[in-house]
Amino acid sequence: MSGFNPTLVIKNGRLWTMNEQQPYAEAVAVHGHDIVAVGSNAEIESLAGPGTEVVDVGGRVVTPGLADIHVHLIQDAADADAVEVRDFYDPQVKSVKGILAKIRARAVTVPPGRWIHGNGSPMQDDRLAEKRLPTKAELDSAAPNNPCYVNFGAHVMVVNSLALQMTGITRDTPDPVGGWIMHDASGEPDGGLRERAQIPVKRADDSKVKSLEDGAVALLQRAAGRGITVVHDIVTNAEAIAAYQNLAAAERLPVRVHLLIRIIEADITTKSMVEMGLRQPFGSDMLKIGGSKMSIDGGFTGRQAAFSGLNGLIRIDQDELDHTVEACHLAGIRCCIHAIGDVAVDMALTAVERAQLEAFKPDIRHRIEHMGNHLFTPERRDRAKRVGAIPVTNPSIFYFVGDMGEAYIGTERNATCFPLKTIQKEFPIAFGSDATAYWPVDSIRDIAAMVTRKTVLGTVMNPAEAITFYEGVRAQTRDAAYVGFEEGRAGTLERGKIADICVLDKDPLTCAPEKLATLPVMMTVCAGKITHRS
DSSP states (O other): OTTOOOSEEEESOEEEOOOTTSOEESEEEEETTEEEEEEOHHHHHTTOOTTOEEEEOTTOEEEEOEEEEEEOOHHHHTTTTSEEOOTTTOTTOOSHHHHHHHHHHHHTTSOTTOOEEEEEOTTGGGTSTTSSOOOHHHHHHHSTTSOEEEEESSSEEEEOHHHHHHHTOOTTOOOOTTEEEEEOTTSSEEEEEEEGGGHHHHHHOOOSOSOHHHHHHHHHHHHHTTTEEEEEEEEOSHHHHHHHHHHHHTTOOSSEEEEEEEOSSSSSOHHHHHHHTOOTTOBOSSEEEEEEEEEOBOOTTTTOOOOTTSOOOBSSOHHHHHHHHHHHHHTTOOEEEEOOSHHHHHHHHHHHHHHHHHSOOTTOOOEEETTTSSOOOHHHHHHHHHHTOEEEBOHHHHHHHHHHHHHHHOHHHHTTOOOHHHHTTTSOOOBOOOOSSSSOOOHHHHHHHHHHOBOTTOOBOOGGGOOOHHHHHHIIIIIHHHHTTOTTTSSSOSTTSBOOEEEESSOTTTSOGGGGGGOOEEEEEETTEEEEEO
């Protein structure tokens, strides 16, 4: 420390360092991007100089910055101008009638022929007064002169007649591989599109925001307000990657970003990903490659996951999956495989097993996204452990739509949902929100759901698998750093680590359980820069 003073000192805190060698402390000193000292108030205050900003946090809990390791952020940044009909964002949206009113109001402000996009919430039909989604005819009435669609999460879309016409979808259009075009009794498309059948509409839509950069910064800044300092964002095209590179170069990123690059159902192919020769964690502290992404089955919220005995959707067959995973594996690229239903999870495990048999790589850290949400049996646990696959759960699914799980997959299967206490005995338990199209990025909310085991409607599920708030913070800091190949650089408050810091405004150990999900954040520091201050 001789020769320079810290740029920032945070003192009078209760530091949960997540460093086993020094689990608790009172203060931390930062110089530039890095932590330079952790210790007592007296030790750290003595380092401060004339140019040091000193923040007294008044006895508040201070943790490493929080992570969200599964988001769809920049792809949703383009939807900043979408009609907001998500009840998880706007609780006043309670009916199909209300959705149509918002679509109708937008239609009078845009020229004929211009696309109108409504953004809805997953499984919203269960919560709307009519207990259903809007119909094609209703969207025709609300937007008679504009191609129009409303997505309800990532897996379900309803479109009007003009949207079908603009994309050439007719009664004779075959279902795409990995998608469904829904039809009425007469055989005509009824406006419902599932999974890959949505792609032509999304590509034709001209209502997207042109500046991905500004939209991404706004969403990342909101995440910073909840103590988030790193996200693993799933990107699908070169435009999104370029936007992130521009933001990093301009030093506009308020949150560090790992890119999970989708290589199926995307503009980027497996061949191009492999031939680049770039492996994770290629990049800088602020922006790096985190691996490749692919999706086996449909979504839980679309009721299209591949659970045995249910009418699930397989988007990638075993041969294509095996080939893709093996190609990435041999090139040293970590795979992040979406698999929700037990059929899909078993397919993912098989693909990873076969790749590891071809060339064993003990530290490639393949991930199975959503594994551990449901049907995390001892057999699947053992298979995942044997091949080094990491389960990535989604407590936000539990919190927002867990109540619907019983009706969808059955009481017995739902009873063992999200067994994080069991998972953490063998694996890091870092999790991801699947935000932002569904709900905001918020690791504190997700930690709280796993502590209280309560959904947003107050239903308690599988309480024996509750974790403590401290364990939840460890999941989203130290564990998340390991999953991101950053255990030597992030995830703990200790000298030499990047200065990612979260200061909670209330004590989580004395906070009423029902208020944990909205626990406020006093301050967030990302790579030494204060990105949020209440």
